[in-house]
Amino acid sequence: MAPNPLDLLTPLSLLLLLLLLPSFTLTSSLSPPSTTTFTLDPNQLKALQSINFPTSTDPCSPPTHLHNSTTCDSSKPFHHLLSLRLSNCSYNVTLSTTALKSLSSLTDLQFINCPISPVRFPSELTANLRSFTCINCLKTLTGDGLNQLQNLTTLTISGVNIADATLSMILGTMKNLNFVSISQTGLTGYLPDHWQTKLTQIDLSSNNLKGKIPSSLSRIENLEYLDLSSNSLYGEIPGSFGDFISLQNVSLASNSLFGQIPDSLAMISGLVHLDLGSNQLNGTIPGFLSEMKQLKYLNLEKNNFEGVLPFNGSFIKRLEVFKVGGNSQLCFNDSTISSKEHGIDRCRKRRMHAASKIVLGVAIGLSSIVFVIIFLVVLSKYC
Template identity: 50%
Template sequence: MKAVVVIVMLLCSSSIVTSLRAPEPEPEPPSPAPTSSPSTLDPKQVIALESLDIPTARDPCGQPSFHNATLCDNAKPFRHLISLRLANCSSYLSLSFTALKALSTLRSLTLLNCPAAPTHLPPQLATSLTSFTCVNSLRKVSGVWLSQLQNLTHLTVSDVQVKASGPFVILAHMSKLTSLTISNANLTGSLPGHLHSNLTHIDFSLNHLKGSIPPSITMLLNLQTLNLSSNALSGQIPPSIGDLISLQNLSLASNSFSGSIPDSLSALPDLLHMDLSSNQLNGSIPKFISQIKSLSYLNLANNNLRGVLPFNLSFINRLQVFKVAGNSNLCYNRSVLSSKLKLRISPCDKFGMPVSPPAKDSSADDTTDDDYDETDDEGSRHKKDHHHGPNKFVLGVAIALSSIVFLIVFLILCSKCCR
């Protein structure tokens, strides 16, 4: 009996101890697998953007602001900027070396209306950039500063003062360039004797470049645009310019080029735009120009071109822009072209020479008057209106009679005084 009681007591104490133990924790449900989400921008680049007055409350890669645009790569754990455009910046904006160093992953940098002072360029950024655009920004830059960007394929500098002795200082080591624009930059010197063959676009307009066009420029077989307008270039247009078989736009306006228009231009099958105005070109206009089927813009105004205009009406009507005014020795055949075209050059006489403008008091027919500017017609009509006053004979008789009456009155007065 005692043994049974002991066994019962042991079982009860065991159950009491078990009931006093803390309950074992239930197993936690398995955590969900992490979902893939786009990584955030590199924190260093976030700080750099904030120093450039670019809001970063939202992801700059996904929500670019109105004035500024950014593009990023898809790197992890942090994304990095590969393209940045700053537009209409505050005059207090500073492009610090620290910020630019943090942005050394950029491949494209565009500055539009950002009057910040240029700063020392981090070597990493200079090596990374393949496209650089600076329009009315940075106040002033040097050719040496630009020459650091040796891996560029696109360079645009416009409305910026560039201090350099010539384009060669900037371009000497840019062997990858395909598009080049340095416009309205106060650039001096001469055109470089060697340009890299990858170029498809060259624009040196509105500068102070002197000298002639180097013959080597005609070796750029991929060149589509050549704009050298508004400089101080001189000499002849290279006869081999027709070797630029890809050329579509040619502008040599407002220089001092002389000589004749090269015949080789007829070999340019895709030429759309040709502006040779405001030079000192002489000789006759080649007839082959009318055979360039793609041509839509032709400006030969303000030169020393002479002879008979070799174009017919169908060719002129095909052009969107056609200008030949300002060539005093150039004339048109009235049997081929109507005077109503307002070409602003004289018609030809039977010897192929310009007819002198009609005298103001001559009884020229209306068709001749139409060969000239409408402002001239208005001026001549205004002058003719002045001849519609009193007849000269009647006016003379009136003056004579008045003199006689005055003389008689004077004699009568004198005779009374003598008495």
């Protein structure tokens, strides 16, 4: 009797199944889970999703996104956001008040290259916020909106228009501020007379600020960095600048400041960077600058300084950057500096030119006198 084909198939099928089972089991164990386990508070997760923040992985896991990032606390059962950075946002992203209220645990909020519609921050968000960064973002900011950020210690704004605001309005309520950078915002008005004394860094460059630099600025005893460059400031550099005993970096370039460099600057022993270029400063350059042991950057170009440059070659070589060109009445002594690479002439050459002019003037004068005498003598013979 012939064997039943089904009887032969059964052992063969079992053999194939045994051979394929390890492979199938291994493949199944290597496949990713179908769902992601989130440790973030559900309401905050929903808020992130509403602003198109990537949530394919847990936002509280180590950052994997190049432009967007978060940090979370360690609270349980769910973590809460401490910092949020949104970069390179699309134009269709909207920030709802509901979403922002859900992010009330944030202490650090950053928008970088996010040209989304302006938003008013709810009090639930601003209460804990300590650091706010807005670079090329939100299209415009208002003074009323910014002065709601009363608890900030760090404020950075750049490349965004600030409307209906003065510096006093923005900073007046920020009692704990120690770092402020507001640049390229079109901000107008004057520098305030009153400043928060906790400030260590001030950058107000590339705005439309005008008026004089107030002497009250020197009351900020711990100020280390001051950049007021590229504005429309005028007047003299206050003598009270010598009170900035902690100052390391000063840039007042590209304004309309005039007068002499105050002697009080000699008191700032730790100065590393001094930029006074492109102003209307005059008088002689003070020699005490060469005695500043920490100085690495010195820009005095495009002013109205005159006289002999009071620096020797060893001091200039110690500097990483030295600019002094564009001062037509300034010259250098070739006994102390061996080259003309700094954009000013040798003093001896200037003296020679001056002496030549004097000699020429005397010669012309004497020739004129002789001519007059000869003319009178000749004239007397005919009279």
